[in-house]
Amino acid sequence: MIGVVGAGAFGTALAIALARDGRSVTLWARDIGDMAQTRRSPRLPDVTLPDGINITKNMVDIAASETVLLAVPAQSLRDVLTANATHLDAKQLVACCKGIDLETLTGPVATIARTLPNAMPAILTGPSFAADIARGLPTALTLACADDTVGQNLQQQLSTGTLRIYRTTDTIGAELGGALKNVIAIACGVAIGASLGDSARAALMTRGFAEMQRLAQILGAEPQTLVGLSGLGDLALTCTSPLSRNYRYGLALGAGTAIDPAMTVEGAATSWAVTRLGQDRGIDLPVCAVVAALTRGEISVETALQNLLSRPLKEE
Structure with a gap:
């Protein structure tokens, strides 16, 4: 099972792509509205959410996932990690945001490592629009993880028929490029x-x-x-x-x-x-x-x- 924290356009699009490819996905948002009933996202109104996506506002449901994608704004990442440390600690945490923390001047991978030192941090980044991913259009991304064995595992987990993942151990370059x-x-x-x-x-x-x-x-x-x-x-x-x-x-x-x-x-x-x-x-x-x-x-x-x-x- 893969968890996705953040039901904005990009997080939802990744959840859709993974669920379409047969993965079991839990999508968390603070306010899920009627998404669970309508199977529609206000951020991607033209796409139906696959049945393989469990939509929740309870972070404990995310705790069941070994791998969690963090699709929240870069300036909110540290607060999200701190507030949900109990549920996210010691997991494979993949940042899906692009930015530099204004207070610490660190990128998402370094922010994860500093905030939750028992977690395995990585970042998913590259040229992509949420609407393209959600529609199943071909997209290539970079998965950066300092531990290449973990990186290979994440590469396999997150690649789909239309989402091609390349990997690198250069987390600094990947997060700064994005x-x-x-x-x-x-x-x-x-x-x-x-x-x-x-x-x-x-x-x-x-x-x-x-x-x-x-x-x-x-x-x-x-x-x-x-x-x-x-x-x-x-x-x-x-x-x-x-x-x-x-x-x-x-x-x-x-x-x-x-x-x-x-x-x-x-x-x-x-x-x-x-x-x-x-x-x-x-x-x-x-x-x-x-x-x-x-x-x-x-x-x-x-x-x-x-x-x-x-x-x-x-x-x-």
């Missing part, structure tokens, strides 16, 4: 929203990717991880599609239009955290710094553009 690409997606959305053009977006993707690699390697990631699914693959998807919440958020910022306050945008908080990390390590991260200032309302789009264009000329 977190940092959201920051660059906001920047790309701003460029398109402000009518700066596709060339500007391409430049931001490229220079932003260089920042991702620079910081990740300083923090101990393996270089090849960032050019895989959890880095470059995810970056390409989220910087070009309006299905990306971070990209849509950037579009609204660039265009000066209203932003949906209910929309979870991991990249904003991540930009604040990564800017602090860069300052602490003495690393130049101009794109991330501009996104942090924009999302805090400290500068305008025009000032952000001028800040980037007026930087000293240099070799690539």
Whole structure:
């Protein structure tokens, strides 16, 4: 049995994909509403939830699962782990979120390890939209776990006919790739929203990717991880599609239009955290710094553009 904590779009989509492939899945949410009766999710209204999904609001039901997917926002992960330590301790815990904790400046794997040291932490990340997974469209993800034996077991558990899982032991690279690409997606959305053009977006993707690699390697990631699914693959998807919440958020910022306050945008908080990390390590991260200032309302789009264009000329 596999447990999924968090019945948002992504957690529900993973539960659907696994149940369709014959797994027994328990899906937990604080408020399940009438999902158990209607077999419909308000986040994925066009998809019927398979019978193999047991929907619950009781965390004790999750305790029966050896493997638990944590599909909660990165900034909520530590609180969820702390509040439910009795039920989650000593399990295989797979983070399904992308971000850096604002208080501890750690990614999801490190957050799990610090909060529940008896658990086996891992992360599932890569280029994916919940709607695609729920509809059974082909998707490839990266499963990162420091213990490769556990990683192989999780790879087998979580792979389905349409969900292809690759694995790595580089948890630092995988979690940073997933977190940092959201920051660059906001920047790309701003460029398109402000009518700066596709060339500007391409430049931001490229220079932003260089920042991702620079910081990740300083923090101990393996270089090849960032050019895989959890880095470059995810970056390409989220910087070009309006299905990306971070990209849509950037579009609204660039265009000066209203932003949906209910929309979870991991990249904003991540930009604040990564800017602090860069300052602490003495690393130049101009794109991330501009996104942090924009999302805090400290500068305008025009000032952000001028800040980037007026930087000293240099070799690539």
